[in-house]
Amino acid sequence: MFTLIACKEAVNKDITHMEDYNQYLSTTHLPSYEEAISEKTFWSSRLTKDTSGIGDIAPLAGAYEKLFAETGEVQYLRNAEILYKKGISKAAVQYRDGFERGLAHNLISQHRFSEADSILQKSYKGVSHKRASQLMLFDAAMELGKYKEAYGLLNALKDMSDINYLIRLSKWSDYKGDLDSAIKYMEMARDMAESMDNVPLKIWTYSNLGDYYGHAGRVADAYQYYLKTLELQPDNAYVKKGIAWIAYAAEGNASEAHRILDTLMQNHRIPDYHLLKAELYHFQGDKENAEKEEAAFIKSVKEGDYGAMYNTYLIELYVDTNPTKALEIAKQEVGNRATPETYQLLALAQLKNGMKQEALATIQNHVVGKTFEPAAQFTTALIYKANGMDKEVKELKKELLTASFEVGPMKTQEIKSL
Amino acid sequence: MKKTKFYALLGGVGILAASIFLIAADHIDSPSVANSTSDIADLYAFEGDNPNNTVFVATMQGPLSPGSVTENAIFDEDVLVEFNIDNTGDFKEDLVIQAIRRDSVMYFFGPSVVSEAQQGLNSEIYIDDFAGQVEVSEEGETITSSNNGMTFFAGPRRDPFYFDFNQFNEVVSGNAAPAGFLPEGQASDFFANLNVLAIVVEVPNSLLGDAPSHVAGAVGINGLPNAYNVWVTTKRKQ
């Protein structure tokens, strides 16, 4: 075992207990999926091929979005996209903006951020529910790295009694690196969801709070919020993956993480799991299986027709094995959305292609002081090191080690050896 | 031409989309704008089986497809539903009947006298005027309760509203020209097999005061019987 040290240094040994969540690992009890299927069946039975029933198109598109969320089958997302577009072409002007927002939301899921943004801009100027459009314009601006616009929208939207606003304020605080405020506002949103007794919003805020608590190193709290989510939605794959991460990153229990992921992968076929399994195998010193999973990831991204949705992961994978390709994708991705996160990947790809000065320039112009994500800070540290900036490396190293749960044991090892 | 129903319908997409998108999870998308739990679908007010009573019905959160969507639909605990009654003819509420859910129970208050200072966009609950309560019915149930002559119901029901909404959209977008709506037999009622959440309260007229002369007189339509002016509002806790 090469990674014994990492195991020993796992943050906390005793957080997860399989008896807490085994009941949710059933691969046959899938209430959210079944509900989505029954909605799809109901609404599509009302829509024959040539009908123009916008009243049926909207909920059918919603059912497809749900099916995508439950299965990861990207075709469902495309079906929803087609329906929203049909709705836009058929709807009288006063009903159109609902479809436009639906389409924008769909495109954001597909990582087609610029398209989403331009649809929303157009919709906002036309006959539309202004506030709803502005809320989504904020989301698109954040994805595109248009932070000045995002901040302007946030100010225009200010209303502490609106959960839609609180969620965005939280997102903004997180972007600014103020995790305490991000948590505070998300907790306010949670309280509001609980006060309304609104199940979808409770699920949403619980699972997001779980992530935030994890970022803050409050792993036990994160675990509790993932469990709270599962109580309400037993087939929520996202938080089960979160629990697998805790088992691995906080407890060093890779085999339990594998077990959880294996149940997930039966019904929810997204490429992400292969990547996490690859990391688990690396951690276990099983290079052969790790490479198999990486290959499986690339294969399923290619076959899945995901467009740009997995670009960031592909860049990270390719930087070591095929740096030229990594650089190519990174340039594309920066064109797709110019955020500190995509720039740090470009810088990483530049570094791995032997362009350490370009990498440094990219980091200094577009990343430093603009994001507080550990991944970006790690890349920054690598580039500083390559450029002989040892003092800066040391500072970053210290800071990065506080995020050991978020980055996981493998990365933590790399950080230590900086 | 039911009020707000179609905003709720499209907004409903947002509620569905509030489930998390799991793919490419370097972020979780925000849920789409969620507010449809306060959207009113319809208001009905009619003479009860007992002709000395008036029945008020508010329907909300529709349209709900049958099955689990209907089963999972619940009243928002932060949304106060109010039946407003103007019995003086100035279109300001003189009496209000309030309804709000707490856990599995719908609580009713009123009819409460609304002072001038209390009229308008903000409300507090008239706790001292507690009128009764009823367990919120689940999909297969019809639970009612009575107190002091008033009768209460809250829960999912078949949507009573009928309308060829899809063709209405075609008409107002100009797509249906020159024919317009479809003739009987070809037209189709969008709401025929859909559900809605309903609050129903039946009130003795003696609790509502005398009705003012009918407003139609103001525009030269005379001879209509005295009538209250009634509207429903939803208000969200701040």
Next chain:
Amino acid sequence: MNLRYIKITVLALCLGVFFTQCADDDDNGNVIEQATCDDGIMNGDEEGVDCGGSCIPCVLTVDFSGTYRQQDIMGRPGINTVFSGTDMVKNNFNASVVSDRADFQPIFENTLEAYHDVYGSALGVDLDYETNILGLDAPTFTTVLAQFDALQVAPNAETTYFNPNTGIALTGRTLNDDVIDVSLTLMFGGMSGTRFDGNNGTPQLTSDGVGPGDRDFGLPFPYLETPVTQ
């Protein structure tokens, strides 16, 4: 279930066990001899734990505090949806009070004419609103819609949104009332009520062609049918 509740349940169970030994034939489960309003048990004539009956009303143990702000408002069916035209106007309407709506009248009148224009341009002719069967011209009709947007409910008369047979109108809204056809007739029916009724080569704009179908509106309280199931 909160912790307090669990505690109470446990307490109740313990007391139950203890008292059953000395309670003789008490089969109604009411084993506490002297119910009080602070014993943490629903007993005596209470309707909830320590509330109702001779204790404080249960409703007073529930939190109803706070201020509630208007989100949505509805009087007559369809007014805001049909006449506001844009979501911004709709939102303003939803945040307004019934007695303060003068500003909406010109907007509503515009929308009424716009509906005629949309149809007119699709047909290649000029169309305008015509004074309706109630004798209301466009400004008066839209004033009624904008400024008196409430259901008129007559306590001492038959309820109908409009009954063409008796001429009785606006005394409430029953489940059965075809409010769509009434509204369309008032918008597009002109003086005769049949201006665009689909006959004689006219477009059908005064009826959407659907009725209540197989709905049963003859039920006792709560009058609405049980939900449709799959």
